[in-house]
Amino acid sequence: MIAPVPGPERRSEPAIPAEDRLFSLVLALLATEGGLLKSDILSTVRGYAERFDRSGANVNLDRQFERDKDQIRELGIPLETVESPDRPGDNQSLRYRIPKGQYDLPDEVRFTPDELTLLGLAAEVWREASLSEDSQRALTKLRALGIEPREPVIGYAPRLRVRDAAFEPLRQALDRRQAVRFEYFKPGERAPRERRVNPLAVVMHEGRWHLHAYDLVVDEPRTFLLSRIVGGVTPIAGSTFDAPPPGIQDRVIADLAELRLRNAADLAVTAGSDAEVRLGRRAIARDEDSGVIRMHYTDAAVFADELAAYGPEVRVLAPETLRAAVQARLHAVADAHREPEVSR
């Protein structure tokens, strides 16, 4: 049937699609043990070879190869460079390869149909483009195993949003272990202040995204609310850092949970109100007669915002700092919405 067309005849064909070139490149780099020189790749691999000029500098093709390499690595494919032992530092003698042992999904990573169903639902959690694309790609890779998931979980539509603009640049910085700077509007301060940090982990705790980072100015770890990062997150050129210990995000989550348990507030809630029903669910103690509940909270500023929304349905009894914070918020809202007095 269709005879594969060898090199020279292909020159007259229309341009080879990008996925065809990338696929051919991955195959070639997986099949080599010692690695391929860039000149080998550009002159023989499909998608490059058709455009290779034996007498020219091949500048465009060279750039194409650099972009392709980056794209392949972004997909988690371990594309390596190997220096020539005789000529260290010589870029022309660098060899490229994809070690098969680090490319293949390890044998112990196999999934049951139930697990695949759950992973499918986990992927549905994300609606933001980048996280959704990443999880869909992960599912495509796992489909390679040929396991059919059990029937999809009916009747669930869970959704976790990422509304903070700082999330995506921070996620990149985490992967690249890249120091960044940003303006941070700390609750209680009058103006944002610049921070320079090594980002270590990003975690969701009590419905908010937090950044755990090493603050390069105060020389100590700090935790930031992503919603309080103002403006952009900018990489600090040339400043990278060592990988934090594995599982650091779990420790950050545990620390935040512990911090939450250290703070308790006593609140008077109006009987039959939204506050009584919704806050009451999270109460750790309650006095039915007086309508007083006790709740844990992590951050006084964040909790004060939440309590202010309930207006007259909730009143803070203790601690005094939280009480003052809620009152200050209510004053700000009342002042901003009161009509100016008209003198008659």
Next chain:
Amino acid sequence: MNAERPGVKKPAKAQRAQKAPDKLVFLLSLVPYLLERQVVDVAEAAAHFGVSDDAIRDAVKLIATSGLPGATGTYQPNDLFDIDWDAFEDDDSIVIVHHVAIDDAPRLSAREAAALIAGLQYLTALPENANSASLASLLAKLDAGASATPTRIGVAETEADESLALIREAVADGRQLEFDYRNALGIAGRRRVDPLRVLSQDADWYLQAYCHTRDDVRNFRVDRMSALVVSDVPIDEHPGQVVPETLFQGSESDLDVVVDIAPAALPLLADYLADSTTTEIDGHLRVTLRLAHVHGLKRLVAGLPGLVTVVSPPEARAAVAGWAEAALAGYADAGSSVRDGDPAHPGDR
């Protein structure tokens, strides 16, 4: 109507134009799948990967003519994939008869593994994930399946809500559910519903259900429900009933409110934007929000203190001011009553 649930339309699969990296991942995943299956129909492969039959056929044709440049750099037949072309063209069946370079699934990238891990951690809130041992083993597999340490992103586990377990049971069994519900207007009452599905948005969980009390599909906040009872009565059919895909929908009785917001707060109000028109005034953005009623507005604005100010209509401004002032008055009144001996704090007992 729909076999899945009466009246529930299946969400249309988002059809994004695939980019080259996505197509590459598809090719790299399709090869090991075809090798594993040995003989597979185009339609079955398409269903497995959730793509069209033509997407499978195109990919198979590409794979069948791909391979290695070989020693001579000329892509000789022995260095190429090959398929049973007769089976493919006559029976729409795929059989790889010769393969090169790849035979196994590719590892996940750090980002891909992290996206699934964090998504799974979020799902710990579901009652069926209460068995955390199996979840832990699944998380460990994703970790081992990544080619680099998964991006350090984590989602704190939330305790599965008791009501959610009952709701889940009712949804799964197709049985009616009864509960007390206090809506945002503060009106309470007993509701009888046909549960359709459980929706969530971040930390908030909702039941989408056909309400027999209101004769319409409504979203109920799980944390506003109490005294839940799963009844023995099966849910009714609701042919023709349109079930909204999103949590918040506008209606004609809605209230349009003009507000000034700090630019950074715009994403927080995305659900309520009436249109995409924004005007910049003195460093603030002026936008129009659409809400069901003023009761929702006053809670929304008071919960974003200093970030949102209502400009018009005047009754909306007054409602917000009144809400905050009533709260402050509560503190003023309580200030004097403390001396008379306020009720004891829960912890004092």
